[in-house]
Amino acid sequence: MFSPQKVEEVNREQLVFAVRPGQPLPWEPGHELASRSLKPGKAWRHVVYLGIYRLDEAFEILSRVFGPDPESYDERPAGESAIAAFIVGEDGRALLGSEVLSSCAWAAGQVLREKPAADWVAKFENASSNFGAAWREVVAGDLFARHDEGLPPQPRVLGSDDLAECLATAVAVTGAGHELSCAEIRISSQIVDRQTAKDAGGHDFLNSLIMSDLGLVAEQVAQGNAGPALREYLRPDTDIRISERIDVRERFADVLATTAPDNVAAGRWPNQPEHALTLNQQVAVSTALTMAGPGIMGVNGPPGTGKTTMLRDLIAGIVVERAQRLARISQPKRAFTHQKLRWKTGQFNRVVSVWQPELTGFEIVVASSNNGAVQNVTDEIPAANAIGRCWKEEAAALDYFSDIASALLAPQPERQRSPSPVVAAAGWAAVAARLGNKSNRNRFVKTFWYHTPDRRDDADSWFGMLSTLKRYEQSSPARSxxxxxxxxxxxxxxxxxxxxxxxxxxxxxxxxxxxxxxxxxxxxxxxxxxxxxxxxxxxxxxxxxxxxxxxxxxxxxxxxxxxxxxxxxxxxxxxxxxxxxxxxxxxxxxxxxxxxxxxxxxxxxxxxxxxxxxxxxxxxxxxxxxxxxxxxxxxxxxxxxxxxxxxxxxxxxxxxxxxxxxxxxxxxxxxxxxxxxxxxxxxxxxxxxxxxxxxGVPVPHIVHKPLLAAQRDRDQAELDLIAAVRHHAEAEAALHTEQQRLADLDEELARATVVLGKHCPDTDWWQDRQRRETAALWTDPEWNTARSELFLAALTLHKSFLHHAATEMRRNLHAAMDIISGSAPHDIPEEAALAAWQSFFFVVPVVSTTFASYARLFAHLGREALGWLLIDEAGQATPQNAVGALWRTKRVVAVGDPLQLEPVTTLPFRAEQAIRKECGADEQWSPSRTSVQRIADRLTVLGTWLPSDDGETWVGVPLTVHRRCDQPMFDIVNSIAYDGLMIHSTGHTAGEKFTATYPTLPESKWIDVVSENARNHWVPDEGRQLDRILRVLHDLDFDMSEVMVIAPFRDVARQLSGRTKRYPGLVAGTIHTAQGKQADIVVVVLGSDPARPGARRWAASKPNLLNVAVSRAKRRLYVIGDRNAWSSQRHFETLAARLPHTTPIDR
Incomplete structure (x- = not known):
């Protein structure tokens, strides 16, 4: 409820306009948009945001009601939102049913009148209904009069006064008008497909996108309909058997058993054969694929340890397993049952063939709270550079719809935000789809399904899947x-x-x-x-x-x-x-x-x-x-x-x-x-x-009992000695026999080691951690080659199936496109929607989405409908974000790092605690204190212990081999966050080449800037040092897209962002925006107001922030800031000790 979506700032280039008195609205003739011509099939659509307010105003209200949090520094949320919104068509008429009331604005007004209660959701729904009714009266105009006159009902064209009346209506319903500065109206204009321009449903521009889904799942759980993965996720800490945990850093025999050849996936991503997974990457993949049934596991992925590499092999394993089952059917049409389900989308009938159960459960969804994370994964997987050089020709010969993949990877021309041109990446196979929000989904459907070349001689002469399947229907497959x-x-x-x-x-x-x-x-x-x-x-x-x-x-x-x-x-x-x-x-x-x-x-x-x-x-x-x-x-x-x-x-x-x-x-x-x-x-x-x-008197014979006992003891001792000598001889003989067997076995293993090399666990494997963890066992180049070939063969078989079952797949996929685009009815049977989705995942194995869009994307699906959920950057996701996705999934792999960025919440901690207690939620579910990753880690048997403020924290399977940062960056993060967990395996080649290319660049260092002159946390003297560095790099003709400038505070980040215009390609922002990114050179501008030392304490309270900042840098790290002030803080003392420091240079 207190997690509103942000409204974009006014920006003409991004088509976001403020409503000004006397100025035309974007749909009115005098506006600049009126002179813009659109491509055929395109139309304008405008989102009207009523009552723009700053998010920190809502934060301040909550802080005032519940008391400020003395431990919070610079945590107030940035950005703006609105108290209500709706959509206006290109004709200036509101789309009925598009109206949205802000739950945050409503709750901000409500909290001033009463303390939070469990019935607030129901009260908000009533408020939303009241707003909708009042809003419709404003925008309807002669709607009902036209109906009485026999004319089609139509809202009136809206003017500025109408928008002001809509705003007044929203302010009245929320009751927050006196607390929030919500006088501004803002309009975001969008170019959309004309056929979807009038779509009013399914939009919520302002509120938490998981709130309604949480309510749905809560009802299902209350009815006992949770599913194993979600039940496991909700298990209390007290029910977890800590004694069953296996520390992979100590119990090598268990690791060996986990990665046994029988547990290695048959399929492998087509990387270079010599580039095997690391040991723990293989542990993670094998553990996931050998889960006995539905469940959840955590994978701890410190920076630069190959999370995406691991996920790609997991995906390949899943795809191959489905292909193995597919190969068991005698005829392609037998992949489906005889059941056919139907619905109607507009005037079109959809017929969906239901899959045989054994061919389902392989659907893969990559989800995250971080939009950049899901984009990275699903952009990397189909990109041509995601496969090894040796597989390029084979992938080209297979041609798993590479043209579609390339088109999907191309940047969107209408709203390209980068000031520098973005080079489109080539794709090798259409194996992943970035869906999620409405824009992504519509673009995907258009590109993947409907695309046809404008002309036969068009350079862009490739066909979408619809045309491809139609051609398949009209031709015979080359191979039976x-x-x-x-x-x-x-x-x-x-x-x-x-x-x-x-x-x-x-x-x-x-x-x-x-x-x-x-x-x-x-x-x-x-x-x-x-x-x-x-x-x-x-x-x-x-x-x-x-x-x-x-x-x-x-x-x-x-x-x-x-x-x-x-x-x-x-x-x-x-x-x-x-x-x-x-x-x-x-x-x-x-x-x-x-x-x-x-x-x-x-x-x-x-x-x-x-x-x-x-x-x-x-x-x-x-x-x-x-x-x-x-x-x-x-x-x-x-x-x-x-x-x-x-x-x-x-x-x-x-x-x-x-x-x-x-x-x-x-x-x-x-x-x-x-x-x-x-x-x-x-x-x-x-x-x-x-x-x-x-x-002479003879010596008498006497019976001396102690002597008799001593004689018996002596007899027994002699018998024991004889037995001991015999046993020793037997033991030595047995030892010699086994030693000979070991020698014979070692000879056999030595011969195997010649073939398998480092992938065979020799004696050193048990003793040398570097030797053990840098390469997975058994996966030598020969087997890797065969496994990658099998993955490509699996894609070939899938593609062949499409040709042999083209009609069924065309119909099923067309139904799936309706669902993805949002044009399918809301009441279609779940089984029909599931079969359509299963068909889509058959063709495109991986779909990515944010948690915010998950519920809307898979709204038609219920409990355990999908096979796999891969949660990326799970350490940044609040526990609540993943609940709906978990409920709809059988097997879950959460990949992230609790020692990098934690979930960002918009609630003050005391307000969060008050609401939690009122709702009866346990402390372990506090969104500001835990994450999806921590919840999953505690449930994972294989893992290790890492130091934390509470003593030790258990993390799931740890990826330990780091291949990103040179020194000293690696040692810094490995020391402050991971207790030496990571192994440095970056190699010297890239670093040496970088140094040879830029010999004048200094080594990583701390530029010690001491200044009392500060504007909030921005220190201008630090900015001057940054500008000197940027000028030097620019003069060296350095690729500025490989330079990242980051800061712990938003005051500083705002100043840094201004440099991106002068240096196109430069990445600048807060450290929070940097996770998932990397650059050759990272400049950390620390800032901090000298008069507010508490801000430094906040930034240094945990290793997370510094860990992320330092681990972004591949070759050089330059830190700018007051070394004396910062080095007294936790974790920063390590940074100061490892980085040489210099005084500022003024020139």
């Missing part, structure tokens, strides 16, 4: 479709044969890499095995030592026990000796004592028993006779009996005494026997102890 396909397949087979050979080498390289890893493992295994042997020896020796220690311990214990045993035996002997003596004495005592007494007692008892028995026997002899006994009661018998009984008792008593004595003797005998046994045992013990002592 089968023959054409066979020609292509032959070229394709040649590429694949060479691919297979390189794949075989690649497999060997991979095997070698595996062998290297295996050898590292084996070498480590040998070292480890040797270490294990050493450790095993140490452990064995330790085990033996421990065993000896434990044996010594056991011996000590045994000897101690021997001593103990000897002492015990000695004690045993002594004890036995003492016991034997004691027992012998006891035996003698017992024998002489108790035993002898017992014997005597027994003998005495025996004698007594015998005596008493004798006494009784004697008494028995006196026993009375029988008769006496019969008289037993006689006293004598009684006495005898009593005495006999007593004698018997005495015998019994004596026998008892004998028994007792015998028992005692028996007891004494037993005791004596026991003592004798003890004496014998004691004597034996004494004898044994004496013998042991006499023989």
């Amino acid at each position: 479709w089968k023959e054409a396909v066979e020609d292509f397949r032959t070229a394709d087979a040649r590429v694949e044969t060479l691919r297979a050979a390189r794949s075989a080498v690649y497999e060997r390289v991979q095997r070698r890499a595996q062998l290297i890893q295996e050898l590292k493992i084996l070498s480590s295994a040998v070292s480890n095995a040797a270490e294990h042997i050493k450790v095993a020896y140490q452990r064995r020796d330790l085990a033996l030592s421990v065993e000896r220690e434990r044996q010594d311990e056991a011996n000590r214990i045994a000897r101690a026990r021997q001593a103990e045993d000897e002492e015990a035996t000695r004690r045993r002997r002594d004890d036995a000796e003492r016991l034997a003596s004691a027992r012998t004495a006891e035996l003698e005592r017992l024998r002489k004592g108790r035993w002898a007494g017992a014997q005597r007692a027994v003998r005495s008892a025996e004698a007594e028993v015998s005596r008493r028995r004798q006494l009784r026997a004697t008494h028995q002899e006196t026993r009375p006779g029988l008769w006496k006994r019969l008289g037993m009661f006689s006293p004598s018998v009684k006495r005898w009996a009593r005495h006999d009984s007593w004698l018997e008792g005495e015998i019994h008593a004596a026998q008892h005494e004998l028994t007792t004595a015998m028992a005692e003797l028996d007891s004494a005998q037993r005791e004596l026997d026991a003592v004798e046994r003890d004496v014998d045992a004691t004597r034996r013990e004494l004898h044994e102890a004496t013998q042991i002592l006499n023989a």
Whole structure:
């Protein structure tokens, strides 16, 4: 809403006029245009701009409402816009439906009444409707009266008063009349084709051209209809897996795999065969072409690293892939389904044949926010100098509509802005179309489609595509479709044969890499095995030592026990000796004592028993006779009996005494026997102890558990040592075997290196960054030649298809021309529009457009309708600019550099933040803080890290080989912005030739101008030094188109622009206008008001501005400015250190 388009300044040469009181309007008879004659078929059309206001006025309103941004210096937008506009025909009548109200002017008035809100878009649409209604009342005149009278309705011829009334109407609707100085009316007159002169629709001269498309896409996304590329683009930072990123400056094996021969595109741009892509250019192309499905990737393209070269090879790869599919169809008409779609353009019926799906998805759109960038790409691709010298003849023989290509490259004669003549570039093939804005589209359609020579003998006797296809319909192709396909397949087979050979080498390289890893493992295994042997020896020796220690311990214990045993035996002997003596004495005592007494007692008892028995026997002899006994009661018998009984008792008593004595003797005998046994045992013990002592006490055998454990450890250590020695021998044998395999493989690769040269990854490739990154792998001249031939064969096959399917293609392309020119109805079926576009891309593979024109160009197309979107200078595009293009595309490659120019926004930062917060948008989508490039880079797996104010920034695949600037320019930018990322590969030839041609030109330097005299940022003393340089160059007859004079501030740039009139061809402007350009000599006029040091801080806050300025210079860089004041700023201290400096020269 706050991104208005600029209105051109008043300039009679450019046919832009201010409306003055009393002066005729451009459509009135008295105006100077009335006397100009136009070519047949041409007509005037006039854009009326109502209420011219300065853009910085709107900026000031926003700064006042939201507060100034203290970090902003010289950021106020330059230029003017208008609060409303409409178109007037050559008859002076307004074209109804052409009116446009400025959203910026309306919002500037609105913001003074209320804070920004999400419903502002709807409110603006209502305001636009109200303006349209009021405006129509002013311009309609007798429109309805004529209708009532049966006359064709027609607005009235407008005069100055009518324009003033239109202005008043616009001021009233916007409500910004008191804040914006919008009194001026300006008219831009244009020469257009008469048939489109009355076209009123599709014009918006004032507002952001992406606003309505963003609304459309937002609705689709809300309904879940986003598509993979856009969904990926919108992914939050928190959902990105940083761990999956692959740094191409560190992980060479991944780079090698990415650029494997199987991943190299079959097609190649027809550059010189020896001019291969650099390694990372090939990484970018291979990564893009091998994307698994729809998606987005970023390519980081520092200055001079070959972005366009990389894109050309990507385009060639895409075209060849389509040709490969085209070659599979048996008949050209089978490229289409049986479905035919129709619409009507005016009185003409359009019939569109629908393509087979497998032949679609190859459409390529190059888009950018920078109009110069897209023009550069699509002007370079078809230009004859875009192909190598060796391909000129083959390209001429192919003749892929080179006349059309040359005509499209010719400058527009009606509005050529350059003060010096522009030499038309010759084209080699119509492979790119610069479309975008209405003027480009109309010119393209006229040239590409409708052109016919005025006369047969006309030097410009070439035919546009319409006439060409009609002729094709009336003639038979020189070669049959089968023959054409066979020609292509032959070229394709040649590429694949060479691919297979390189794949075989690649497999060997991979095997070698595996062998290297295996050898590292084996070498480590040998070292480890040797270490294990050493450790095993140490452990064995330790085990033996421990065993000896434990044996010594056991011996000590045994000897101690021997001593103990000897002492015990000695004690045993002594004890036995003492016991034997004691027992012998006891035996003698017992024998002489108790035993002898017992014997005597027994003998005495025996004698007594015998005596008493004798006494009784004697008494028995006196026993009375029988008769006496019969008289037993006689006293004598009684006495005898009593005495006999007593004698018997005495015998019994004596026998008892004998028994007792015998028992005692028996007891004494037993005791004596026991003592004798003890004496014998004691004597034996004494004898044994004496013998042991006499023989010596033996060392006892002991079980010492620590010794047993030590012995087990020693046994295990010896087994481990044997195993370690065996393993070492096995490892050495395996290492030797693999080393031999590596040697054999190296011999094979050496032979391959002879053929492939620097394109084969030898040992140096892994070690030497310069060697590695300056040339892509596998793409040696032989294969490059075959791949370029295949690309040309693909174009030949496409051209042959046009001849064989001329009718279908003529009809489809005619429908496409309607769409491109804007004459097709808005409601045609999307499928029909898509088929028409697919037919156009079949013939012209690449279309370029700015993002501002993208939505209008592809308005009929929906989600993922197109195959490829190549975003150039993506670092300059706000994230919002690309959304509509992303939604309509399957695969996206964003090419740019976040360290060059960043997106330019017209909003103060605080106003932007307030609007963002009100709309609920995340900080990552702030247009002044990020870009399409940064969004794409964060999603790209292959890339690298670069330093930034926040620490490190991840960038997508980095193009690193710089081939533009001589020293010291290269070192300066490589140091301040890229942390040494780039590799200098400019070569010496061009620089040496330049020096030889202009020997008096000094080397690059800083001219130190110190002055307090300044007008804003313009320092006149610096201007005088610039003029001296320009005079010197002019006197040397130097080509001034190879001189660029730039400045960081617009105050200075305005002064520089004045020099272009004195020096035709000179390029002058701000640094912001210089990106995408280059020159042999660049003069940077720093300027800056001495009283405003904050402006220098702003210019030096990031490396971007200085990076762009310095990297424009190929051979010489001259810096003019206060060295002391600037060298204290970030990044400029490097510039001061690398550039020699001199004082001003006044002459």
